[in-house]
Amino acid sequence: MISISSNLNIMIKAAEKASKSLIRDFGEVEKLQVKKKGPRDFVTKTDINVEKIIIDQLSKTKKNYSFLTEESGSIINKDNENIWIIDPIDGTTNFLHGIPHFAICIALESRSEIVSGLIFDPIKDEMFFAEKNKGAYLNNSRLKVSNKNSIEDCLFSSNHEGVKFSNLNMRYSGCAALDLAYVASGRLDGFFHNNINLWDVAAGKIIVEEAGGVVNDINKFKKNNINIRASSLSINDEMIKNLKNF
Structure with a gap:
C-alpha cells in the first residue's frame, strides 16, 4: 500500500473530479471537429472550468494556500509560502484537435521548493505522482527512469x-x-x-x-x-x- 500525504491525497481527488468535465468536453470537441466548427472558444471555457474545479477543491481543505495558475495567474492568499501550481490542460492544442494526449497538472511548492506533483492523463487513466523523498508512481506502480547507457x-x-x-x-x-x-x-x-x-x-x-x-x-x-x-x-x-x- 502506497503511503501518501494529505496534501497529495487532495491533489489526486481534485484532479479526478476535474477530469470528469474534461473528458465530457473532449467528447464535445471531437464532435465540433467533425462539424468543422471552431472549437477554440469552447476549449478556453473548458480550461477555465477545469481550473475553477481544481481551485475550489484544493481551497476546501487548504483555505490559506496561494495559487499560481495558467488561466488566473497568481492568487496570493494568507499563506504565500505554500503555493499550488496548476495547469488545467497541458496539451491544449492536442485537446483542441481531438487528439487524446493531454494532462491535468498540479504541483505544491513549499518555501520555494516543489514538494509534490501529479500529472493525470484522464483519457488513458494514468496518474503519475511523486512526493519529495517518497518515490514516484504511476497509479500503484513505482516508477524508474530508463537505464540505457548509449x-x-x-x-x-x-x-x-x-x-x-x-x-x-x-x-x-x-x-x-x-x-x-x-x-x-x-x-x-x-x-x-x-x-x-x-x-x-x-x-x-x-x-x-x-x-x-x-x-x-x-x-x-x-x-x-x-x-x-x-x-x-x-x-x-x-x-x-x-x-x-x-
Missing part, C-alpha cells in the same frame, strides 16, 4: 524548436507534462525545452527526480521563461553536450 539507443522529446535543432532521436508530442512523466517512467530517455512556463514542468520535475532522474535547476529562471533539461543520470552528460547550442 545515446544512440535513446528517445528524446522536445518542442518544435528542439526537434528542429537536435540530431538526437526525437519526438514532439505537444504535451510537455506527459513528456516529463514518460521520462520518469522510462518510456522516454530525456526531455528538453526552452522558454517554457513553470506550471508546465513543476509537477514533472519532482516526478522525474523521484524516479531517479536528473533535472537542471529551474529556480534560476523566470517562471514564464524556463529552460528545462531532464533525463536519466546515465545519459544526462551526453544529452547536455548535444544541447550546448540550444
